[in-house]
Amino acid sequence: MAEHIRIGDVAPRVQYAADGVQTAFTYPFPIFEAGDIELRLDGVPNGNFTVLGAGQSEGGSIVLGSAPAAGTLVTLRRRLTVERITDFQSNGVLRARTLNDELDFQTAALQEVQDDIGNALRLDPAEVGGRVTLPLRAARANRLLGFDGSGDVAVFDRGDGLLGVAYPGGVPRTVEDKMAERLTARDFGAVGDGATDDWPALQAAMNAAGASGKLLEIGEGTFRVTQPLGLPTAAAGLVMLGSILYAGPDGRAALIIGDGGTSRGRQKVYMGLRVLRNAQADWSSEADIGILLRNLDGCRIEILQVEKFTIGARTLGDATGMQECTFFLGRFVDNRIGLDIHTGTASGWNNSHRYYGGQFAVTSTTRDWVIDRFGVRLSAEAGAYVAHNRHIFDGPSFSLQARDKPFAGIPFLSDVTSRGLIARDIRMEACSAYVARHTGGAQDHLYEIAWASQGYLLDIDYTATATRVGSVVRSLHQAGGHREAVRELASVPSLRAAAIRWSATEYGFEKLACLSTSPAGSPTTLAGLAYPALDAYGLSDRGVVLTGGRGLGFVVDARNCREFALAVDADSPRLVVQCFDAGMNLLTSGNLVRLSGQSVAYAAGPRWWQASADMTDAGLTRLQTVRLDAGVAYAIIGLARIDTDYEVRAMRLACDPAFSPAVLYGLPGLPLGRREIVVESAYTPPAIAGGANVQTEIAVTGARVGDFVQVGYSQNNSAIVLLGQVSRNNYVMVTLWNRAGGSITLDAGTLRLRVQKA
Known part of the structure; x- marks a missing residue:
């Protein structure tokens, strides 16, 4: 065994990604004692481990009490306590082991310093001089840290830190101002994971948008809320990239846009609106609304998705009114009424909007509920404004699962005195045999059916309370060319x-x-x-x-x-x-x-x-x-x-009205389609003695025994009586009777015969 640790060229740090099973982790650098190693799990210090291999040149391992979760970042690093606990005696024996231990400790400490410096900000080796020391705490408090014109560290007031815009004419702005240009829901702590209650964060963001007059962006994700949300009229608009999942109380509007006061939202933009109910509404309460839009004028509104409410989306004119908005409609699914165009007061109208698209559908969840369902309704509170005028729909689609069922599934319902509603290129799938139901004074509606699984025998259902008719259904499905032949x-x-x-x-x-x-x-x-x-x-x-x-x-x-x-x-x-x-x-x-x-x-x-x-x-x-x-x-x-x-x-x-071709009947050579047969024949009658008569037989094609015959002669004499009868098929016998006492001779002329059939 070596007499001392050898400090090799090994970094005093190592990291692992835990797999959820492993409890032992190797460190390849030497330590002097167990307390010289530090463990961090996802950056958090942790002391629950046992050290093996302290004092060995090749390092060792640590053993945790339990395996870190899979994916946890495990960091091991050497952290020495920098202190001198030994001293060489004057004139004493200088032992090699003692000297080596001291030098090993210093080398290990220098490795740690080198590792720390490698992660620090520092000047490039080519730079010399300059001021890089931080100002004192009091001088830098609540200020921005930056660099002056010489590249030295300096502090600035918050308003002085300007960002240049990389375009000609761009105006430099502060970072704070740039960051506040658009509000986002996540600025206020919204998570969007579908589980966290994001109502406090979203409502705070909407309040801030209203207070600042800015546009609010709700980013990607599913934002679950347990209370209704309200966006004030003063906000510049709303853009949604994700969706709102409403898990709040029944009988409430999940998202309200606009105020009920005298102010009207003009020229606002509301895009990508998506509101879903976490559980299917039972359609019993019309207060259960997905999106409520109040008192808007000239706005651009895009509703991408609204599902599982009694009323999917309602536009409401109450204190002032709704008018001249452009709607882009997406999926309205499993709502009893997809879109409700509504008024709440006598002074709050709801007129003159344009609607593009819209898929109004019912799925298997609600398909067999014995409840009437409608795609679009025009309605009003008792005593409210009822003259809903000029609504234009382009290309809506309805799949209401009501064909041959004991309940109604009708695309349009008008409960008011609406006028000038035009719906073009309607698609009807599994609906009732009516494109609309009118219960009030609706008139001058035009419904154009581009496709319908019910065929072309579609109609308007005028109920017993309807006071006006005159609306038009134009079915093009399987019959477009036929209906245009006018x-x-x-x-x-x-x-x-x-x-x-x-x-x-x-x-x-x-x-x-x-x-x-x-x-x-x-x-x-x-x-x-x-x-x-x-x-x-x-x-x-x-x-x-x-x-x-x-x-x-x-x-x-x-x-x-x-x-x-x-x-x-x-x-x-x-x-x-x-x-x-x-x-x-x-x-x-x-x-x-x-x-x-x-x-x-x-x-x-x-x-x-x-x-x-x-x-x-x-x-x-x-x-x-x-x-x-x-x-x-x-x-x-x-x-x-x-x-x-x-x-x-x-x-x-x-x-086609561009043409007016002839219909051929009753023509010479084509004696069909007429009751009358008219023939003219030149005739020179002989002298007719007093009281006598003469006869002549004229060919009349088509004459039949029993037909009525009228005879006229171009030369008039009141004493001559003309009689005619069909003598045989295709022939008429004409009799000229002289009722006078003396003989009469008529000039040559023309016999005219009219044969009339029964």
């Missing part, structure tokens, strides 16, 4: 009244062509396929029943207009289209017809394009846009009986 070309509002009896077995219909699924003789022209009348139609009290092989359609000139919309009142009808070229010849090949909501295929038997499914509301196929290819000059657009008989009560055809 010029009515032809209308048959009553098929029963439009029925024309052509013969004992045949019927035609005003303005319509009769169609057959199996036309005789293989016709190839429009005139050969558009029949004026056919048998096998069944007349009912309200319309006509299409039986096997029968159809009805409008004949249109499609040379300029390409799109049409057919609207019908019928029981599950089937849409058919026949196409013809400019010479009215049948077209049978190519993709000549397209529909907006279903496929279409050519049927060779009847020679038409036939829709793949019946036009029904449930199948979202009733409102179809018919698009014709550029090669189609004329077309028949109508209905046919395909699978089962059905009744047709009314038919209307429309198109």
Whole structure:
């Protein structure tokens, strides 16, 4: 064994990261005795350990009573007591061991000094001189430490420590002023770990923002609060990067922005608002509100998230009013009422806001609660201002989980006399069959549905207390092109009244062509396929029943207009289209017809394009846009009986108002769709003896025995009586009777015949 410790070139400090299990830690530097080593855990001195290896050149180890927690920083360092406890005697024996021990101690002490100096501020070796000594305590108290123009240590008043701005024209400012430029919640001790009660810190920060007129920033994290928060109107605004978790009393607003006094918050900015309730509200109290915004004017407000309240967010005009704000809406989830536009007094209006976005949804937590739920409500306290005017919504989405349920899930609810509300591009998923419910005097609302799982049969629910109607629902889902076809070309509002009896077995219909699924003789022209009348139609009290092989359609000139919309009142009808070229010849090949909501295929038997499914509301196929290819000059657009008989009560055809194409009926060569047949024929009657008559038979295509006939002649003589009757199909017998006593000879002229069908 060596007679003394050898002090090697070893730093008198070592650090470890604890693993939660290890209790023994090695120190590689020598110590003279157990008291020469210091232990710190995460920087805190700790004396609960046993030292092994004191007095050995290679160092030793310490053993703790218990293992430090995992991740704890374990620091071991040598700390000698600098003192001289030995003395060499004059003329005494100078023993080598004693001298070596003294020198070892001095070397070890110098290593500690070197280690400490290595962590201290000091001048660069290239610098010589200068004043680096701290001023006396009294001189430096409550002042800033810095360096003067020579680089020497100096003290400055707090206002003298200016920071330059690295931009042209920048104004130097104090550090204190720069730090106070924006208030943050963490400046006041907010933690944001989701467990600590951050209400005292957040409320202190909001009070400071109000007192200083500054913007408050709430940083990342979840800030749990056990009391409601209030941001005064005087604050410049609020920016949230994290969220507020409300764990306070029921029946309170978790976050109130704005005051109830006469002051109004103008041109403020409130961004990233996120307020969540720690437990789902039972929707029984409308005082349970996530965010309450009071008396704001011209502000920019972004609500990213508000969940689990009875009312997610409420805007309130009470002492003064709410107006002209721009809202950016995010997730409103599991609130009975997502956004409540409310007034509290007769003088506190709530008008003219713009809202962008918004996802109003109900999850499985509240999906089956037998309670009506709404996305947006317009409401007022008793006796408060009720004329809520001009609210514009762009692109809101509603998923309220109420379709086919015993409770309502409706996007908009107006309990007031609101006017000029416009909601565009609405999305409805699993809602009721109403886009809005009006219980008061609401009028001039426009609801535009971009998509709805309920289809296009959406409406407004006017309750028994509603005093105004006149609002509009515009459903674009599966029917946009059809609804934009607003010029009515032809209308048959009553098929029963439009029925024309052509013969004992045949019927035609005003303005319509009769169609057959199996036309005789293989016709190839429009005139050969558009029949004026056919048998096998069944007349009912309200319309006509299409039986096997029968159809009805409008004949249109499609040379300029390409799109049409057919609207019908019928029981599950089937849409058919026949196409013809400019010479009215049948077209049978190519993709000549397209529909907006279903496929279409050519049927060779009847020679038409036939829709793949019946036009029904449930199948979202009733409102179809018919698009014709550029090669189609004329077309028949109508209905046919395909699978089962059905009744047709009314038919209307429309198109884009930029066009007004002709609907063809009652034309020469196309004698369909009219009750009257008019014919003119040149005639030179013979002399007619007194009391006698003469007859002539005129061809009238379409005339049938039993039709009413009127006859006129271009040469007038009061003694001549003209009579006409259908003598046989397609012919009319005209009788000229001379009721005078003498013979009469009429000049040549023109017979005019009008055949009227029942």
